[in-house]
Amino acid sequence: MPAPIRLRELIRTIRTARTQAEEREMIQKECAAIRSSFREEDNTYRCRNVAKLLYMHMLGYPAHFGQLECLKLIASQKFTDKRIGYLGAMLLLDERQDVHLLMTNCIKNDLNHSTQYVQGLALCTLGCMGSSEMCRDLAGEVEKLLKTSNSYLRKKAALCAVHVIRKVPELMEMFLPATKNLLSEKNHGVLHTSVVLLTEMCERSPDMLAHFRKNEKLVPQLVRILKNLIMSGYSPEHDVSGISDPFLQVRILRLLRILGKSDDDSSEAMNDILAQVATNTETSKNVGNAILYETVLTIMDIKSESGLRVLAINILGRFLLNNDKNIRYVALTSLLKTVQTDHNAVQRHRSTIVDCLKDLDVSIKRRAMELSFALVNGNNIRGMMKELLYFLDSCDPEFKADCASGVFLAAEKYAPSKRWHIDTIMRVLTTAGSYVRDDSVPNLIQLITNSVEMHAYTVQRLYKALLDDISQQPLVQVASWCIGEYGDLLVSGQCEEEEPIQVTEDEVLDVLEGLLVSNLSTPVTRGYSLTAIMKLSTRFSSVNRIKKVVSIYGSSIDVELQQRAVEYNALFKKYDHMRPALLERMPIMEKSASNGPTEIVQTNGETEPSVVEPKHLPPVTQPVNQANDLLDLLGGNDVVPVIQTTMPTKPASAGGELLDLLGDLSLSAIPPMTAYNKNGLKIDFTFERANPNPNIAVITIHASNSTEADMTDFVFQAAVPKTFQLQLLSPSSNVVPALNQGTVTQVIRVLNPQKQQLRMRIKLTYTLKGSPVQDLAEVNNFPPQSWQ
Amino acid sequence: MMRFLLLFSRQGKLRLQKWFTPMSEREKKKIIRDMTTMVLARQPRSCNFLHWKDLKIIYKRYASLYFCLAIENQENELIALEVIHRYVELLDKYFGNVCELDIIFNFEKAYFILDEFLMGGEIQETSKQMVNRSIEASDMLQETMEEYMSKPAF
Numbered sequence: 001m002p003a004p005i006r007l008r009e010l011i012r013t014i015r016t017a018r019t020q021a022e023e024r025e026m027i028q029k030e031c032a033a034i035r036s037s038f039r040e041e042d043n044t045y046r047c048r049n050v051a052k053l054l055y056m057h058m059l060g061y062p063a064h065f066g067q068l069e070c071l072k073l074i075a076s077q078k079f080t081d082k083r084i085g086y087l088g089a090m091l092l093l094d095e096r097q098d099v100h101l102l103m104t105n106c107i108k109n110d111l112n113h114s115t116q117y118v119q120g121l122a123l124c125t126l127g128c129m130g131s132s133e134m135c136r137d138l139a140g141e142v143e144k145l146l147k148t149s150n151s152y153l154r155k156k157a158a159l160c161a162v163h164v165i166r167k168v169p170e171l172m173e174m175f176l177p178a179t180k181n182l183l184s185e186k187n188h189g190v191l192h193t194s195v196v197l198l199t200e201m202c203e204r205s206p207d208m209l210a211h212f213r214k215n216e217k218l219v220p221q222l223v224r225i226l227k228n229l230i231m232s233g234y235s236p237e238h239d240v241s242g243i244s245d246p247f248l249q250v251r252i253l254r255l256l257r258i259l260g261k262s263d264d265d266s267s268e269a270m271n272d273i274l275a276q277v278a279t280n281t282e283t284s285k286n287v288g289n290a291i292l293y294e295t296v297l298t299i300m301d302i303k304s305e306s307g308l309r310v311l312a313i314n315i316l317g318r319f320l321l322n323n324d325k326n327i328r329y330v331a332l333t334s335l336l337k338t339v340q341t342d343h344n345a346v347q348r349h350r351s352t353i354v355d356c357l358k359d360l361d362v363s364i365k366r367r368a369m370e371l372s373f374a375l376v377n378g379n380n381i382r383g384m385m386k387e388l389l390y391f392l393d394s395c396d397p398e399f400k401a402d403c404a405s406g407v408f409l410a411a412e413k414y415a416p417s418k419r420w421h422i423d424t425i426m427r428v429l430t431t432a433g434s435y436v437r438d439d440s441v442p443n444l445i446q447l448i449t450n451s452v453e454m455h456a457y458t459v460q461r462l463y464k465a466l467l468d469d470i471s472q473q474p475l476v477q478v479a480s481w482c483i484g485e486y487g488d489l490l491v492s493g494q495c496e497e498e499e500p501i502q503v504t505e506d507e508v509l510d511v512l513e514g515l516l517v518s519n520l521s522t523p524v525t526r527g528y529s530l531t532a533i534m535k536l537s538t539r540f541s542s543v544n545r546i547k548k549v550v551s552i553y554g555s556s557i558d559v560e561l562q563q564r565a566v567e568y569n570a571l572f573k574k575y576d577h578m579r580p581a582l583l584e585r586m587p588i589m590e591k592s593a594s595n596g597p598t599e600i601v602q603t604n605g606e607t608e609p610s611v612v613e614p615k616h617l618p619p620v621t622q623p624v625n626q627a628n629d630l631l632d633l634l635g636g637n638d639v640v641p642v643i644q645t646t647m648p649t650k651p652a653s654a655g656g657e658l659l660d661l662l663g664d665l666s667l668s669a670i671p672p673m674t675a676y677n678k679n680g681l682k683i684d685f686t687f688e689r690a691n692p693n694p695n696i697a698v699i700t701i702h703a704s705n706s707t708e709a710d711m712t713d714f715v716f717q718a719a720v721p722k723t724f725q726l727q728l729l730s731p732s733s734n735v736v737p738a739l740n741q742g743t744v745t746q747v748i749r750v751l752n753p754q755k756q757q758l759r760m761r762i763k764l765t766y767t768l769k770g771s772p773v774q775d776l777a778e779v780n781n782f783p784p785q786s787w788q
Numbered sequence: 789m790m791r792f793l794l795l796f797s798r799q800g801k802l803r804l805q806k807w808f809t810p811m812s813e814r815e816k817k818k819i820i821r822d823m824t825t826m827v828l829a830r831q832p833r834s835c836n837f838l839h840w841k842d843l844k845i846i847y848k849r850y851a852s853l854y855f856c857l858a859i860e861n862q863e864n865e866l867i868a869l870e871v872i873h874r875y876v877e878l879l880d881k882y883f884g885n886v887c888e889l890d891i892i893f894n895f896e897k898a899y900f901i902l903d904e905f906l907m908g909g910e911i912q913e914t915s916k917q918m919v920n921r922s923i924e925a926s927d928m929l930q931e932t933m934e935e936y937m938s939k940p941a942f
Contacts, residue, residue: 012893060802084896091805095810096810115929159910189913196910196911237916238914240870245914247870286869294867325836329835
């Protein structure tokens with residue numbers, strides 16, 4: 001058989017292939033030749049063949065049939081064979097392969113070879129890809145080599161030990177004795193790898209960490225070495241752009257970080273050297289900045305004195321002004337990490353950070369955006385928001401969703417005024433409307449509902465926005481909802497904040513109907529606009545037109561629209577008496593837990609309005625005329641009946657409190673009380689605070705009956721003074737069982753924005769032994785905690 | 789620690805692959821594909837750092853070769869750039885004005901040099917001269933034992 005072609009020859013040949021197919025053909029031919037050569041057990045050319053196989057493996061072709069050959073090469077006595085064999089092993093024989101363990105014996109022998117370069121090969125292979133079993137078997141050899149005086153082997157053994165510890169952490173103890181005088185070495189290779197080994201041990205085991213801090217006095221040793229590196233003159237062997245062994249410096253700084261973390265003594269011992277490195281390091285090249293970066297990270301992590309921390313943040317501030325993009329990126333990343341702990345110091349660099357929003361580099365822009373959001377506070381909200389909105393306008397689509405969410409969150413937390421808040425939201429919806437998250441729509445609707453005095457302004461702005469553009473679905477959904485709710489304000493031109501526009505009912509209905517038929521509207525949006533049109537039937541006078549539209553959609557192909565239209569039709573026909581009550585203004589909505597940009601709530605924006613509507617129904621099942629009875633209860637004006645809710649007359653402060661997401665979460669226990677106890681019927685109130693809004697008191701009534709007969713058709717009604725708002729949920733049942741055998745419970749929610757003393761009039765009706773009973777009572781004995 | 793080092797050309801052809809953690813062939817291939825796509829798509833004057841899964845990717849272009857190094861999240865990116873540069877200097881010293889063809893035709897030597905510089909995802913030797921001396925001595929060992937004249941062993 002002719003001698004197999006040389007490696008370089010093969011490479012040359014394969015590179016002449018003009019197509020993938022041609023290359024594949026050549027490779028297949030050569031693989032076949034190599035296979036037969038392997039079968040002949042030819043020692044002379046095995047090395048050459050495996051080398052060729054490794055080349056073809058790099059091109060992406062399978063080479064598993066060479067695995068055993070690598071083993072044979074490793075076992076050979078020739079250095080060339082071993083070299084290629086070990087290389088092949090590292091590329092083809094990782095721990096997932098069955099034959100991996102067969103290497104163990106060879107490696108063991110080579111670890112004890114007379115030639116250090118052979119020992120080096122074995123250590124390298126073991127340290128790169130040794131499996132746990134192999135590590136267990138050979139740890140002893142590695143430990144022996146760690147104590148040798150040969151620095152070439154010592155440094156390799158140290159890294160090999162690191163790998164062993166990573167694979168088999170229990171073996172860490174074994175290497176402890178050998179670390180004793182590792183740091184007294186002069187050889188930088190050994191020093192570096194020793195620091196890596198010590199770092200690995202300290203990171204993995206708190207006991208080791210404590211041991212090295214106290215017993216070994218590691219910190220002073222490291223400080224000494226670092227000092228020598230900085231102070232020593234030019235050393236050609238380790239110099240990089242005028243800095244002596246930057247790799248070692250960085251590694252030492254990192255180990256110091258671990259040693260100094262949460263430890264006062266260690267941190268104090270390193271304060272000086274850190275200050276020295278921070279001030280003396282040359283910053284004209286990347287190397288110097290790499291060391292400064294590591295120093296800053298260390299200063300921020302240990303218990304450094306405040307002067308040092310300020311120095312660190314200033315270094316980062318200088319980084320931000322550096323021409324080198326990498327440095328700016330690294331600065332932004334580090335500032336993001338420190339912004340929580342050193343907020344004020346980072347604030348000083350706010351303008352530079354905001355400038356980075358305009359950087360051309362995508363990675364830098366993203367970091368700058370995250371950092372900008374972290375820096376927004378009550379003082380800088382207006383200025384920051386201007387910049388961020390400008391950024392939102394011009395940034396890439398990949399940023400828009402996160403930016404929009406961030407803007408909403410920041411606006412909710414720090415909005416200086418309602419109008420500003422609504423303007424900001426409008427701006428986001430009009431510029432990045434298609435990118436806002438699904439949960440933004442219900443959140444915004446809630447916000448708008450609760451900003452009572454801004455309703456006219458909001459609906460006017462939204463209407464104008466709709467006239468311009470109906471393609472951005474979240475904007476369209478919010479706008480149609482608002483028009484449905486506040487269309488009467490729109491038509492009557494009540495806006496105070498800006499010039500009111502003249503718009504007729506027909507124009508409004510035109511716009512809403514336009515949404516229904518437009519191709520741009522999603523089914524969800526169509527749902528919104530149909531409901532909005534329906535709501536306008538109680539606010540506008542052109543009811544006939546609305547009836548027509550609704551009946552058309554009764555035969556829509558879209559099932560959701562069809563269902564709505566049919567139900568609304570029923571409202572016009574059979575339940576017309578209920579229509580005004582059902583379509584009344586929405587009450588103030590209780591704020592559910594806020595979602596940050598990181599939580600993507602998969603709510604269909606639709607659920608909010610439809611969820612609130614059914615809640616209206618239970619009180620309405622008591623026929624509507626009872627509402628009129630309640631109006632008589634407190635003799636006139638200061639009563640707000642259960643079903644209908646008007647907006648409280650106090651604007652700003654009430655709104656501000658309602659928007660307070662970060663409300664007091666503490667649930668102090670409020671003692672229960674007995675509200676009524678007469679003729680065998682006892683009604684107890686128990687309290688809980690609605691989380692997170694502290695102005696809403698949630699009262700659960702428990703009605704119990706101590707008479708011998710059941711009380712059937714039991715209805716509980718309540719009324720509160722005008723400054724309060726009340727919502728009554730459905731009762732658990734309307735039969736109160738006799739002889740205290742059970743209770744009927746019902747939940748009342750009272751909104752008390754002015755924190756006035758809670759008073760309530762209750763009306764009870766039930767049937768006992770066939771005769772109806774009715775009673776009125778006043779409840780004044782509410783515990784102070786329930787309304788304070 | 790470093791997780792992997794890849795060298796590839798501007799057409800996306802792989803020239804060297806060093807993996808510091810065990811991975812299946814399929815995973816390796818996927819990573820190579822992802823890296824080449826991501827890095828080759830970058831604008832010319834962008835910063836040299838990327839995020840990929842939970843790793844930081846440091847890449848730098850030298851002539852027609854891209855050097856792509858993946859490090860764990862707590863590592864220092866700026867010093868990683870220096871690591872790449874140091875490796876290029878070592879190759880340059882060994883081959884004398886190294887170019888892509890040198891690495892193509894002598895890939896095994898590139899690996900040997902790398903294995904004297906890095907090991908197990910960490911730096912092994914910080915002195916350029918030490919690395920060069922070790923490589924030269926190993927090469928000498930090869931030649932003497934094989935008793936080949938000035939031709940490469942294979």
